[in-house]
Amino acid sequence: MRFDLVDLQLFIAVADRRSITRGAERSHLALASASARIKGLEDALGVALLKRGRRGVELTAAGESLLDHARIVIHQVDAMRGDLAGFASGVRASVHFLANTSGLSEHLPKALAGFLREHRDVAIDIEERESTDIAAAITAGAADLGFAAEHALPDHIERFVFSEDRLTLVTSKRGPFAGRRQIDFQEAGACEFVGLTSATALQMHISKHAARLGMRPHFRARLRDFDAICQLVSADVGVALVPEAAARRCSKLMPLAIVRLRDAFANRRLVICARSFKALPRPAKMLVEHLRAEAV
Numbered sequence: 001m002r003f004d005l006v007d008l009q010l011f012i013a014v015a016d017r018r019s020i021t022r023g024a025e026r027s028h029l030a031l032a033s034a035s036a037r038i039k040g041l042e043d044a045l046g047v048a049l050l051k052r053g054r055r056g057v058e059l060t061a062a063g064e065s066l067l068d069h070a071r072i073v074i075h076q077v078d079a080m081r082g083d084l085a086g087f088a089s090g091v092r093a094s095v096h097f098l099a100n101t102s103g104l105s106e107h108l109p110k111a112l113a114g115f116l117r118e119h120r121d122v123a124i125d126i127e128e129r130e131s132t133d134i135a136a137a138i139t140a141g142a143a144d145l146g147f148a149a150e151h152a153l154p155d156h157i158e159r160f161v162f163s164e165d166r167l168t169l170v171t172s173k174r175g176p177f178a179g180r181r182q183i184d185f186q187e188a189g190a191c192e193f194v195g196l197t198s199a200t201a202l203q204m205h206i207s208k209h210a211a212r213l214g215m216r217p218h219f220r221a222r223l224r225d226f227d228a229i230c231q232l233v234s235a236d237v238g239v240a241l242v243p244e245a246a247a248r249r250c251s252k253l254m255p256l257a258i259v260r261l262r263d264a265f266a267n268r269r270l271v272i273c274a275r276s277f278k279a280l281p282r283p284a285k286m287l288v289e290h291l292r293a294e295a296v
Contacts, residue, residue: 003044005077007037008070011049014038015067018056041066072141079144079281093283094123096143098134100201103147105226106245107163107270111294115287122283131201138275144284150269152201159271163296165243167206167266169259170250172236182260185241189215192238194229197222206241209265230254243268 006027014023014034024034042049049063059067079096099108104126112124129137131152137143138157153159169188171178176191195217196203203222210217220238223229229240230250242250247258272291274280280288 003037003041005074007041008073010034010037011041011066012070012074014050014057015059015063018058020050020052020057068140075141075143093121093281094125095145095281095284095287096125096127097145097147097287098127098129098137098143099147100131100134100149101128101224101226102149102165102202102243102246103270104128106165106243106249108147111291114294115290118290119283119286122286124287130199132204134273138273141275144274144280145287146273148271148273149201149205150271151205153271153273157273157275158277159273160292161269161295162272162291163270165245165268165270167241167261167268168244168247169239169261170230170233170242170247170256171239171259172234173255173257174236175233175239175257177239177259178257180259182262185209185261185263185266186213186215188239189213189217191217193217193219194221194223194232194238194240195219196229197224200224205265205268209263226250230256241266 010023010027010029013026014020017023017026020034020038021031024031027034029037038050045062045066047062048060049066050057051060075096079094112126116122116124127143131148134143134146134148135153135157138146139154147162150159150161169177169183169185177183177188195206198204198207221232223232226242226246227250229242230246231254232238233240234254234256241261244258247256250256251258272288272295274284274288277285277288
């Protein structure tokens with residue numbers, strides 16, 4: 001069975017683009033060369049990897065399996081290159097870590113700073129993603145570790161709870177419910193909202209529960225940043241649901257009132273996750289041990 005990294009990178013590109021032509025372009029290969037490489041893969045493996053049609057290609061079951069393994073192989077090669085390149089810069093290992101917005105802004109900085117102070121020969125390549133994207137990347141082997149909301153993860157991903165962060169309603173000091181300590185989410189149904197963009201995992205989580213309550217919240221604005229959301233709320237544009245940690249931080253700088261939600265869905269479990277903690281490279285295992293010790 002003979003194929004190389006160029007074959008695997010090409011196959012990933014073709015699978016992502018659902019087209020041999022566009023996959024070849026992405027891999028900087030001539031179409032004839034790309035087609036020959038894909039055919040060579042199929043011949044070497046003895047199975048069809050693609051279903052070819054007028055509108056592009058679809059993966060066969062064997063193709064889906066190869067794609068999963070190819071992503072893992074390429075990720076490991078990239079990690080190897082990064083680790084070896086680190087010797088030249090004085091850093092000897094790196095960890096690829098994906099985290100959601102809440103994790104990066106509220107929960108991880110202190111813990112990661114402590115780890116990096118203790119392990120000066122390890123670098124952490126941190127990338128911000130939505131929880132659902134993190135789940136997909138961890139499943140595909142495209143990252144070592146993830147920090148995500150547990151409700152966005154499939155059962156097969158290993159995880160441990162790092163912290164819990166309730167969703168709270170924030171309003172301006174002049175706004176509705178400013179004098180309340182807690183409410184049911186449904187009571188805010190008639191309010192105008194400021195929220196996250198609709199594609200974010202947290203906003204989908206909120207929208208799902210709003211639909212269950214028969215609510216159709218009206219959004220004046222949608223943003224990707226909790227600080228920006230709270231700034232609009234403090235200007236009396238509307239109310240918002242944000243993590244309690246972000247609400248308390250922003251309330252120190254802005255005229256905000258924080259109201260606790262009584263709804264069960266407001267309690268969010270935030271977890272550290274991996275395909276397999278035992279199978280992680282040693283630097284990632286060291287980071288996991290540190291984060292377990294820092295977990296609430």
